Amino acid sequence: MTTFTTIQPASVAQRIVWAKANLFNTRGNAALTVVSVGSAALLLFLAVRYVLFQANWGLVAINQRLFFIGSYPQDETFRIWIAVFLVVGLIAVTYGIWAGKLRPYLIAIGVVAAIVLTLGLGTEFRIEEHEFTDVIESAGQTQTVTGIDSVLVVDRGWAPSWLYAVSLGLAVPFGSTWVLMACVFATLAGGAWVGKQLSRWRSNPIVLQGIGALWVLLIPAIVLMQFGVSSNSWESAFLDVLVFAVGVFFSFFIGLALAMGRISPYWAIRVSSVGYIEVVRAAPLLVWLLFATFLKDELGPVGEAFSSIDLVYRVMFVFAFFGGAYIAEVIRGGLQSVPRGQREASQSLGLSSIQMYALIVLPQAIRAVIPAIIGRFIALWKDTALLAAISLVNTLEKSKKILSGQTDIADGAFFEIYIVVALIYWVVSYLLSKLGSAAESRLGVGERR
Amino acid sequence: MTENNGKEMVRMENVVKRFGTFTALNEVSISIEEGEVVVIIGPSGSGKSTLLRTINQLERHDGGRIIVDGMEITDDIRTLSKIRTETGMVFQQFNLFPHLTVLRNITLAPQKVRHIPQREAEELAYQLLERVGIPEQADKYPGQLSGGQQQRVAIARALAMNPRLMMFDEPTSALDPEMINEVLKVMMELAADGMTMICVTHEMGFARNVANRVVFMDEGEIVEVSTAQEFFTAPKEARTQMFLDQILTH
Ligand SMILES: Nc1ncnc2c1ncn2[C@@H]1O[C@H](COP(=O)(O)OP(=O)(O)OP(=O)(O)O)[C@@H](O)[C@H]1O
Ligand SMILES: [Mg+2]
Numbered sequence: 137m138t139t140f141t142t143i144q145p146a147s148v149a150q151r152i153v154w155a156k157a158n159l160f161n162t163r164g165n166a167a168l169t170v171v172s173v174g175s176a177a178l179l180l181f182l183a184v185r186y187v188l189f190q191a192n193w194g195l196v197a198i199n200q201r202l203f204f205i206g207s208y209p210q211d212e213t214f215r216i217w218i219a220v221f222l223v224v225g226l227i228a229v230t231y232g233i234w235a236g237k238l239r240p241y242l243i244a245i246g247v248v249a250a251i252v253l254t255l256g257l258g259t260e261f262r263i264e265e266h267e268f269t270d271v272i273e274s275a276g277q278t279q280t281v282t283g284i285d286s287v288l289v290v291d292r293g294w295a296p297s298w299l300y301a302v303s304l305g306l307a308v309p310f311g312s313t314w315v316l317m318a319c320v321f322a323t324l325a326g327g328a329w330v331g332k333q334l335s336r337w338r339s340n341p342i343v344l345q346g347i348g349a350l351w352v353l354l355i356p357a358i359v360l361m362q363f364g365v366s367s368n369s370w371e372s373a374f375l376d377v378l379v380f381a382v383g384v385f386f387s388f389f390i391g392l393a394l395a396m397g398r399i400s401p402y403w404a405i406r407v408s409s410v411g412y413i414e415v416v417r418a419a420p421l422l423v424w425l426l427f428a429t430f431l432k433d434e435l436g437p438v439g440e441a442f443s444s445i446d447l448v449y450r451v452m453f454v455f456a457f458f459g460g461a462y463i464a465e466v467i468r469g470g471l472q473s474v475p476r477g478q479r480e481a482s483q484s485l486g487l488s489s490i491q492m493y494a495l496i497v498l499p500q501a502i503r504a505v506i507p508a509i510i511g512r513f514i515a516l517w518k519d520t521a522l523l524a525a526i527s528l529v530n531t532l533e534k535s536k537k538i539l540s541g542q543t544d545i546a547d548g549a550f551f552e553i554y555i556v557v558a559l560i561y562w563v564v565s566y567l568l569s570k571l572g573s574a575a576e577s578r579l580g581v582g583e584r585r
Numbered sequence: 586m587t588e589n590n591g592k593e594m595v596r597m598e599n600v601v602k603r604f605g606t607f608t609a610l611n612e613v614s615i616s617i618e619e620g621e622v623v624v625i626i627g628p629s630g631s632g633k634s635t636l637l638r639t640i641n642q643l644e645r646h647d648g649g650r651i652i653v654d655g656m657e658i659t660d661d662i663r664t665l666s667k668i669r670t671e672t673g674m675v676f677q678q679f680n681l682f683p684h685l686t687v688l689r690n691i692t693l694a695p696q697k698v699r700h701i702p703q704r705e706a707e708e709l710a711y712q713l714l715e716r717v718g719i720p721e722q723a724d725k726y727p728g729q730l731s732g733g734q735q736q737r738v739a740i741a742r743a744l745a746m747n748p749r750l751m752m753f754d755e756p757t758s759a760l761d762p763e764m765i766n767e768v769l770k771v772m773m774e775l776a777a778d779g780m781t782m783i784c785v786t787h788e789m790g791f792a793r794n795v796a797n798r799v800v801f802m803d804e805g806e807i808v809e810v811s812t813a814q815e816f817f818t819a820p821k822e823a824r825t826q827m828f829l830d831q832i833l834t835h
Contacts, residue, residue, distance in 0.1 A: 480643050481680035481739075485694035485746060486670035495693065499684050 195549040196556050199538050203556065206371020206534055215365065216374060217316060219358045224320055225327045226350055232331015233338050233347065234578055242325055249321035355385040367448040371529040373560050376520040379448070380564075383455030384513050390456055391463025396493070398468055409464070416461035421454070422522050428454045429526045451523065459516045466508045470501030503576075510572030514565045521561070531557055592619040594654055594750055594781045595640060601648035602635055602805075609635045611805040612649070619749075622782045624792040624813070627802035628828060633785040636802070637752045640783070641672045654749055670698055673743030677755040679735045681727035681742070687714070688723040691742045699746065706745070713741035717771050733764030740771055751775065753784040789832070793817055801825045 160166040196203070205216055232238065270281045337343045359382060362370070370378060397409030416424070428450040432443050442450065474497050482492040502509070524533040535553045595617040602610035609632045617623050625633045638644040639651060642658060642665055651658045653668045682690050691713060692706035701709070714720045717737035719730075727735055736756055743751060753772065757765040769791055776782055776795050786792065792799055792813055799816040801809040801824075809822045820826050 475678075475680075477676060477678050477680035478682065481674075481676065481682070483643060484641050484669060484672070484674035485742070486666050486698045487694060488666070488698075491697050495697070496682055500682075503684065 191552050191555075192549045193552055195538070195542070196552055199542075202534055202538055203372055203531065203560070205374045206529055207369050208371065208374060209365060209369060212365045215361045218361060220320065221323055222354060222357065224323050226347075226354060228324045228327025229331040229334070230347055230351075232328035232333075233335045233343070234331075234574075235328075238328055238332050241328055245321055245324050249318070352385075355381045367446040370448055372534045373531045375448070375523065375528065376517075376530050376560075377564070379452055379455055379523065380517045380520050382452040383459050383516055386452075386456030387459025387463050387512075387516065388509075390460025391467055392498075394460060394464035395467035395471060398464070399471065413461045413464050416458055417465075421458050421519050422525060424454045424458055425451060425522060425526050447526075447528065451526070451528065455516065455519070459512065462512050462515075463509060466505050466512060467501060469508070470503075470505035471497065473504045474500045506576050507572055510568055510575075514568050517564050517568065518561055531560055593617070593652075594619045594621070595783070596652040597636075597640075597649065598651075599649035600636075600639060600646050600651060602632075602639055602644060602646050609805050610639065610646070613805070613807055614649075615800065615807060615810065617781065617783065619781050620779050621797045622776045622780075622784070622795055623798050623800060624796040625783065625785045625800045625802060626787065626792065626828075627808075631802040632805040633802055634754050635805075637674070637754050637783060637785060640750075640752065641669050641674055643674075666698075670694075670746055671748055672750045672752060673740075673746060673748035675736070675739050675743055675751070675753045675756045677758050679727070679732075679739045679759070681735055681739055683727050686724055686726055687730070687738050690727065690738060691745045694742070695745050709745055710741070713744050714738075716744075716774075717741045718767065731764060732760045733767045736760065736764075736768045737771055740768075740775075744775075750781045750783070753782065753786065755785050755787070757786065757788060787832070789817075801828065803828070 159169040205213065208216065231241065235241065265284050267282065267284055270283075272279045272281055334343060359378065362378070394409045394413055397405045398413075400406050400409070428442075429447065431439050433440050435442070445453075478496055478500065479492060482496045487495070520530055521532050523530040524536075529537070535557050539550060539553055593616055595615070597613055597615050600610055600613045601608065613632075613636060625636065627633050635644055639646045640653060646658075654671055656664050656668055658665065658668065681687075682693070685693065688707060688710050691710040692703065695701045695706045695709065696703060711720060711723065714723055717740055719734050719737055722730060722734060722738070727738065730738065740756075756772070757768050760768065765788070769788060772782070772784070772791070773795055784791070784796075794813075796813045798810055799813050800807055801816070801820075801822070803824050809816070809820065809825050811821065815821075816825070817829070820829060
């Protein structure tokens with residue numbers, strides 16, 4: 137019989153031995169190995185070839201702005217930039233305080249900044265308009281037609297096309313605002329440096345609470361900054377992020393309240409919490425979104441008041457309350473995982489119920505379910521795709537509009553557009569899961585029991 | 586050896602506790618004086634833990650009266666919280682807060698419940714850690730300590746509230762044998778300092794040498810209360826004799 141080993145062999149000779157023993161030990165196994173490695177290699181080759189040589193990224197490139205902020209008024213973009221700087225700065229400072237090494241991080245930022253910035257200086261997109269004359273034959277008659285044909289020209293400057301393709305994902309968000317872009321990188325680096333200086337006091341509750349408070353205030357601050365710009369012009373990725381951020385923020389607190397409600401000593405609170413959770417989870421989010429869209433006076437004055445709110449706010453409301461029902465169940469699981477002895481110890485020390493939950497039970501409960509909470513947040517983020525179904529112009533809807541509205545230059549670049557859409561969803565999901573595992577390992581301190 | 590200064594610390598009168606139809610405490614009455622060390626022993630399931638837990642109301646009693654340090658337990662939350670701050674409890678499973686450092690485990694309740702300033706609370710914590718023999722572990726997390734060390738932190742945590750009564754529910758049962766003595770030593774010192782203590786324990790040496798009185802429980806009832814001396818040499822009840830025969834031959 138074969139012995140299977142998963143230990144990484146060291147030398148090439150050992151590798152060959154290992155491969156012979158595990159991958160080519162029988163004829164069937166050898167065939168499987170060849171087929172699976174071969175098809176993986178083929179897929180990779182096709183993908184790389186497509187990205188580097190076949191895809192037409194021009195359409196994506198000239199529509200950067202539409203992808204990210206849609207038709208947000210040009211004069212008001214400073215509001216978004218302020219938000220970007222707040223978020224980026226806070227991420228950097230937090231990273232600096234709690235992450236280990238600064239140097240690899242700074243080097244990575246430097247490399248990315250160099251690529252993106254030089255690429256930006258070197259690349260230019262423009263639409264050239266050519267007059268054309270065509271001769272059309274119809275019903276036996278020849279006719280001469282003249283018109284204007286738009287052609288998208290991508291001038292890559294000095295940058296080789298592969299470099300352009302690789303860094304496209306990074307270059308896209310920021311259009312041609314290269315000065316601002318440079319400032320973003322500077323903020324990322326500087327913030328981390330500041331954080332590093334602060335990290336000396338990172339066990340000080342003031343630093344911890346201060347950073348925590350800034351994170352909690354961040355989302356309301358960003359939303360408040362949007363007042364003055366009609367919610368009708370919130371579009372594309374900006375809309376998705378905004379709905380998601382507000383949804384996450386409130387769904388967490390709603391979920392917390394519902395989870396606590398489920399274990400309340402008061403019967404009425406318990407029953408209504410359970411009822412709420414069950415009802416909300418019984419229908420898909422899309423259905424709730426449709427209710428929020430079409431509700432008029434069905435619920436009397438409540439419905440009227442609700443429907444008089446901007447649709448975007450109604451949608452945020454739905455996201456918060458829908459997400460909250462799921463978060464509540466996750467937190468309930470966490471609460472159950474905290475041993476009863478923790479409550480008894482708290483009580484025997486004379487802590488009040490509120491102190492017991494705030495200081496002892498909830499910190500442990502939430503820590504235990506961080507991966508599950510992050511999972512819910514990632515799901516909520518991807519659910520923003522549903523906004524397309526209720527006539528809000530999210531990233532997905534915008535990309536469709538780009539494809540259908542710019543047929544003269546779209547040139548069948550469907551795949552390219554949807555790759556970018558997928559990339560936007562992926563980047564945020566990925567950052568969230570990274571954030572989750574970082575939080576888990578940082579907060580897990582001392583929980584070796 | 587009983588220091589009879591006459592002040593009553595705990596008084597239970599006909600206390601009844603039921604779990605559903607099962608009666609865990611059946612008309613239990615006992616009076617414990619200030620400075621006394623009382624050891625409760627008895628077979629598993631006899632209601633020893635339940636008795637302790639009704640005193641600080643981790644379990645509500647269904648009948649009878651419980652008076653702690655002159656305060657009768659009622660539905661009044663303020664009295665209850667006062668009683669809980671005055672009674673320290675040490676559990677078999679330590680029940681330290683795993684997400685807090687040893688220091689924070691100890692300072693939390695004094696700061697939050699007694700409103701002692703942080704600096705003062707920390708000073709007190711260091712003193713107590715010194716007293717239980719582990720001054721160097723303040724910044725560790727409970728999970729990084731041995732069982733014996735954890736239990737000593739748990740004792741320090743309870744003492745930080747400056748309790749008038751300490752209750753121990755099998756404090757050494759979850760410990761490896763070599764760690765039992767370090768915990769018993771702390772308990773003996775505490776007894777020598779005049780702390781009123783109620784201990785559920787299977788440590789017969791401790792009962793014999795430290796206890797003023799021994800309470801024997803069986804099936805939710807107090808079968809016998811006698812001095813440690815009498816208890817081990819001349820038990821009055823047949824049930825006590827049987828129990829002693831069982832555990833002493835092991
Ligand atoms: N929360 C509860 N619900 C139902 N029954 C309980 C509960 N707590 C205790 N009991 C029962 O009450 C009886 C007394 O329990 P208790 O824990 O006081 O016994 P004990 O003397 O401390 O036993 P041990 O030596 O095993 O700790 C047991 O039969 C137990 O099963
Ligand atoms: Mg017990």
